[in-house]
Ligand code: SF4
C-alpha cells in the first residue's frame with residue numbers, strides 16, 4: 419500500500435481557504451482522477467457522530483465536505499453523502515434528516531450532482547482477511563457506491579483513545595448494530611482489530627481528514643474543540659492516523675487501532691509526508707480523555723492483575739455516572755447501551771454498574787452532557803484523584 423500522506427495548512431473554515439487546501443491535498447496525492455473515474459457514484463463518508471453544531475468539532479465540517487463534493491462533481495462523478503450516526507439514535511430517514519440539519523450538511527444537498535442518503539437498508543459484506551470478524555452488515559449506499567471517500571475528524575475517544583481515519587469507518591455499521599460490536603469486543607484492543615477487519619470489507623479509495631479543528635478531552639462527543647490547522651489525505655488510513663496522532667501529541671503506540679495495524683504488518687514505520695510539514699505546527703499535546711490518564715500503563719497492568727484476582731478488572735476502570743440534574747430523559751443512553759445497563763426511571767437515566775462493560779457509548783450518546791466519567795474508590799486509592 420502507498421503510505422504517502424498529503425498535509426496542507428488550513429487555519430480556518432473560510433470557504434476559499436478550504437477549497438484551496440482540499441484541492442492541493444488531493445493534487446499532492448496525484449489528483450482526483452487517481453481515485454475515481456467520471457460517471458462513478460462516490461459515497462462521501464464524513465464523521466456524523468451526532469447532529470451537532472459544526473463549531474463543537476464533533477462532526478466533519480460542512481465546508482470541507484462541500485469542497486470535496488465540488489471536486490468530484492467537476493470530475494464528472496455523482497456524490498452521495500452518507501453515514502450512520504452513532505449517538506444512540508435510531509437509523510431512520512427522520513434521524514438522518516435531523517443530523518444533516520443540525521450539522522450544517524442539509525444545504526449541500528442543493529449542489530447539483532450531490533444527494534444526501536436516506537436509504538436506511540443494509541447489506542452483508544465479507545472481510546475475507548478478517549481476524550475477528552469476517553462478515554459485516556454495512557449501510558447499503560456504501561456497498562452500492564462505486565467508490566467510498568472518507569472525511570474523518572481527529573478527536574480523542576474515551577474507549578479507543580483517538581478517533582480518526584480508521585475509527586470513522588464504524589459509522590458504516592447501521593444504527594444499533596454498532597452496540598453488538600461493543601458487547602462482543604468490550605476491550606479497546608479487540609474492538610480495534612474489528613475496525614481493521616471492517617476496513618478490509620469496505621476499502622475506501624481515499625481517506626481525507628478535516629483537522630482544521632479537532633477535539634481534546636472527553637471525546638468524541640463532549641470534549642473541547644482544539645485548533646490544529648491542517649487538512650490531510652492518504653490512501654492508507656493507518657499512516658494518516660499515525661501522522662495526525664503524532665502531531666496532536668498522542669503517542670501512536672498508545673492508540674489501539676495503530677498497534678493492531680502494526681501487529682498485522684499494515685503500518686509503515688516511516689510514512690512519506692508531502693506538502694506542509696505538520697511537525698512545524700509545534701502543537702501542545704491534546705488533553706487525553708479521563709479514561710486514559712497518564713497512569714494508563716500502570717492502570718492497565720493493575721487491571722490485568724486484578725482481573726485474575728477478581729471476577730473482572732472493572733473495579734479500577736473509570737465508570738459512567740449520570741448527573742440527574744442535567745438529564746433531560748431523552749433515552750439515548752438506554753437505546754445505545756449494549757448490555758441494558760442504562761435505563762430510564764421516572765424520565766431520569768440510571769446505570770447498573772454491575773452490568774456495565776465500560777464501553778462509554780452512553781457518554782458518547784448524551785447530548786445533554788449528563789453522563790460524567792468517574793474513578794472508583796479503589797482507583798483513587800491506587801492512583802490518586804484525577805485533576
Ligand atoms: S443521561 Fe439523560 S439526557 Fe443523557 S442520554 Fe441518558 S436520558 Fe438522555
Ligand code: SF4
Nearest residue numbers: 755774775777778780
Ligand atoms: S452504561 Fe456502561 S455498558 Fe451501557 S453504554 Fe454506558 S458505559 Fe456502555
